[in-house]
Amino acid sequence: MNWEYNMMDLANDLPGINDIPSVHQPVLLNEVMTFLDPQPGQFIIDGTVDGGGHAAAIVERIGAKGTFVGLDWDKQLLERCKKRFVGQSNVILLHGNYAELPEVMEKNDLVKSLGRADGLLVDLGFSSEQLEASGRGFSFREEFKDEPLLMTYDDSRTPVYQILREESEESLANIIFEFGGERASRRIAKAIKDHGRKNAIKTSGELADVVRSVLSTKYEHGRIDPATRTFQAFRIYANGELENLKTLLANLEKIIKTGGKAVIISFHSVEDGIVKRAFQSLAKESKITIVTKKPVEGTREEIKNNPRSRSAKIRVAQII
Numbered sequence: 001m002n003w004e005y006n007m008m009d010l011a012n013d014l015p016g017i018n019d020i021p022s023v024h025q026p027v028l029l030n031e032v033m034t035f036l037d038p039q040p041g042q043f044i045i046d047g048t049v050d051g052g053g054h055a056a057a058i059v060e061r062i063g064a065k066g067t068f069v070g071l072d073w074d075k076q077l078l079e080r081c082k083k084r085f086v087g088q089s090n091v092i093l094l095h096g097n098y099a100e101l102p103e104v105m106e107k108n109d110l111v112k113s114l115g116r117a118d119g120l121l122v123d124l125g126f127s128s129e130q131l132e133a134s135g136r137g138f139s140f141r142e143e144f145k146d147e148p149l150l151m152t153y154d155d156s157r158t159p160v161y162q163i164l165r166e167e168s169e170e171s172l173a174n175i176i177f178e179f180g181g182e183r184a185s186r187r188i189a190k191a192i193k194d195h196g197r198k199n200a201i202k203t204s205g206e207l208a209d210v211v212r213s214v215l216s217t218k219y220e221h222g223r224i225d226p227a228t229r230t231f232q233a234f235r236i237y238a239n240g241e242l243e244n245l246k247t248l249l250a251n252l253e254k255i256i257k258t259g260g261k262a263v264i265i266s267f268h269s270v271e272d273g274i275v276k277r278a279f280q281s282l283a284k285e286s287k288i289t290i291v292t293k294k295p296v297e298g299t300r301e302e303i304k305n306n307p308r309s310r311s312a313k314i315r316v317a318q319i320i
């Protein structure tokens, strides 16, 4: 594992307790549509289609002659999304990891029939549906406390309850520190292991209670739940989120045709830093032009209407 990230990168950009909306709204939709600029007849890929919020706007723009491919690693969400686009033969919804997009395109004969895409959208992380309706233990909130502590998008990944059992105390502390920016990582890791020796942690509520037992109720002046950073850390680690992102960025030219754009939305500065550095090195190699010199953020109005957009940042590159 690579422990290169700085904890302060993650420290200030977590959503507050009341910032997760219960109905999913696509973030920065206007900005996405402006940068991606889908045209009638084009071939657009959404690597994180989820409930199809951005997808619906893209599908409308490319029209019946265009092709939309939506990928998601979460089978349950993909099934829901299929219902939204039923009867639309130009909408292809596929299960898979965006880190494997070139292979997914090849396997589904997309390259042979359509070539590379005119544009790619990736809206990183997880959605409110996963928090509130997946039953996979993503949430530390009281009402979801009995959910099994999986926190994985796909069953191929090791669930968090197993990670807690198998990893050493030191390794757990490193995960919590590195991917959660949590200063109390060592104390939390010790409490997890101490608890696990008597009673294995199996549910999201059990993990949240162990974290809360270690941290003060005045944690961050009540701005965020004490379990926020630990949950974020295990979600990122369990799904290999940063590795997936790096692989996707290394594959852009295999996915998108010359002149096509990659629009990436990230939610914390570690992700944004990975996108920024990958774009810089691809630009140096003359493989892309960077369209957004600085990351683009939501307008005040957007942030007011959709709290999830508060920490969202868009970076865009055009393939040369």
Ligand SMILES: C[S@@+](CC[C@H](N)C(=O)[O-])C[C@H]1O[C@@H](n2cnc3c(N)ncnc32)[C@H](O)[C@@H]1O
Pocket (backbone or CB within 6 Å): 024, 025, 026, 027, 047, 048, 049, 050, 051, 052, 053, 054, 055, 071, 072, 073, 074, 077, 096, 097, 098, 099, 123, 124, 125, 126, 127, 153, 239, 244
């Ligand atoms: C923030 S949501 C996307 C929301 C979507 N843009 C919309 O407007 O409805 C992120 C989605 O990415 C999916 N996801 C996370 N990691 C993934 C991966 N490596 N490959 C494919 N999908 C992934 C999650 O399952 C989730 O559905």
